[in-house]
Amino acid sequence: MRIHFTPDDLLRIRFAEEPAPLLELGLALAALHRPAADPVFTRWRREAARSLPARARSLLDLVPASGAGPQFLDPMVADVEEGLDRVAASPRGQVRRELVRVVGLGQPKTPWTQRIADLERGAWGELLAGLHAAYGSILTEPWRRLRAGFHAEVSWRTSGWGRLGLGPGLAALLPDSRLDGLVWHLAPEKEFDLHLDGRGLTLYPSAMWSGSPLVGTYSDHSRLLVYPALTPLPLLPEPHDADPLGTLLGRTRAQVLEALAEPRTTGNLAQDLGISAASASQHATALREAGLVATRREGKAAWHGCTALGAELLRTGAR
Incomplete structure (x- = not known):
């Protein structure tokens, strides 16, 4: 053939x-x-x-x-x-x-x-x-x-x-x-x-x-x-019912990405997820290095939000 x-x-x-x-x-x-x-x-x-x-x-x-x-x-x-x-x-x-x-x-x-x-x-x-x-x-x-x-x-x-x-x-x-x-x-x-x-x-x-x-x-x-x-x-194994994003990124990092579907400062992110500011900054940095999050500065505040790739990953994970 x-x-x-x-x-x-x-x-x-x-x-x-x-x-x-x-x-x-x-x-x-x-x-x-x-x-x-x-x-x-x-x-x-x-x-x-x-x-x-x-x-x-x-x-x-x-x-x-x-x-x-x-x-x-x-x-x-x-x-x-x-x-x-x-x-x-x-x-x-x-x-x-x-x-x-x-x-x-x-x-x-x-x-x-x-x-x-x-x-x-x-x-x-x-x-x-x-x-x-x-x-x-x-x-x-x-x-x-x-x-x-x-x-x-x-x-x-x-x-x-x-x-x-x-x-x-x-x-x-x-x-x-x-x-x-x-x-x-x-x-x-x-x-x-x-x-x-x-x-x-x-x-x-x-x-x-x-x-x-x-x-x-x-x-x-x-x-x-x-x-x-x-x-x-x-x-074929039975698929897990667990969150696929959590499996891929780790549960906390997946929650960070989901939260950043709307822009947040590091402090807002830490408060919303109940984690320390240092931890929020660390997760945002890791996601930014993977191309899933973009960060901009306004004065002393760092604002984080999903990139197009991050948004696509969220959409695919939800599907």
């Missing part, structure tokens, strides 16, 4: 902002077809197959083991209800093209899938109810872990790119891949050339998927590459 970049494409490589629930659901359904795949998923597959509601089992006719299911089923949005609304609004032409494609991949053509292709209202009601039931059964419980694992992977990869550079950073995403000039060689088991032609590439790590990388289209019309995350779902 070869992905061909233009110089403009190299400037438009990025990671997806959030995991997409219906994309993850499609990958989970595909994984149920692959009993001999990654053994770390064996117990999960057994439990997911047992708990899948009867009204959701017909979805297995739509999603092949390769993971390349109908693209109208997995809109790239972070909210599951919005995703279901988009599925319901799928254009007739796209629905028919995608169903023909998955039948060509070996999925059965059944009376129900034909009714889906004909946009029969009753069949689409069953489809949407099945998607909702499958999500509730398979992904509701582990979603916090999936989302935390997604953001942990993106943070770790992007920080590594700053040290390694683009070529080694891309090569590290998948075993035995390499960037040779403007061509990224990956997945030697696939014979496929993807020319980006200036549309850019959005990278999406999935802890639900252990197969070959998959190609689709992202919400901004760039090409999408879905690849197996470093840590698969069964090995």
Whole structure:
């Protein structure tokens, strides 16, 4: 599998902002077809197959083991209800093209899938109810872990790119891949050339998927590459409910940064947080050296406030 970049494409490589629930659901359904795949998923597959509601089992006719299911089923949005609304609004032409494609991949053509292709209202009601039931059964419980694992992977990869550079950073995403000039060689088991032609590439790590990388289209019309995350779902720990800023900065320093969302003097800061003036000054200095706080002097008073980077960190931590 070869992905061909233009110089403009190299400037438009990025990671997806959030995991997409219906994309993850499609990958989970595909994984149920692959009993001999990654053994770390064996117990999960057994439990997911047992708990899948009867009204959701017909979805297995739509999603092949390769993971390349109908693209109208997995809109790239972070909210599951919005995703279901988009599925319901799928254009007739796209629905028919995608169903023909998955039948060509070996999925059965059944009376129900034909009714889906004909946009029969009753069949689409069953489809949407099945998607909702499958999500509730398979992904509701582990979603916090999936989302935390997604953001942990993106943070770790992007920080590594700053040290390694683009070529080694891309090569590290998948075993035995390499960037040779403007061509990224990956997945030697696939014979496929993807020319980006200036549309850019959005990278999406999935802890639900252990197969070959998959190609689709992202919400901004760039090409999408879905690849197996470093840590698969069964090995993801339960995320802590602790304040993420406190984990990153230390509890007191995180409180200082939060307080400085509005400018304060050193004395105000110490009084508001119940710490000494010396401690307040020390924490403000450390945050200033990290680029999270700016300080200005007015006479004898030192006023501290968040920089744009500090404000962004507060916003991300709150999210």
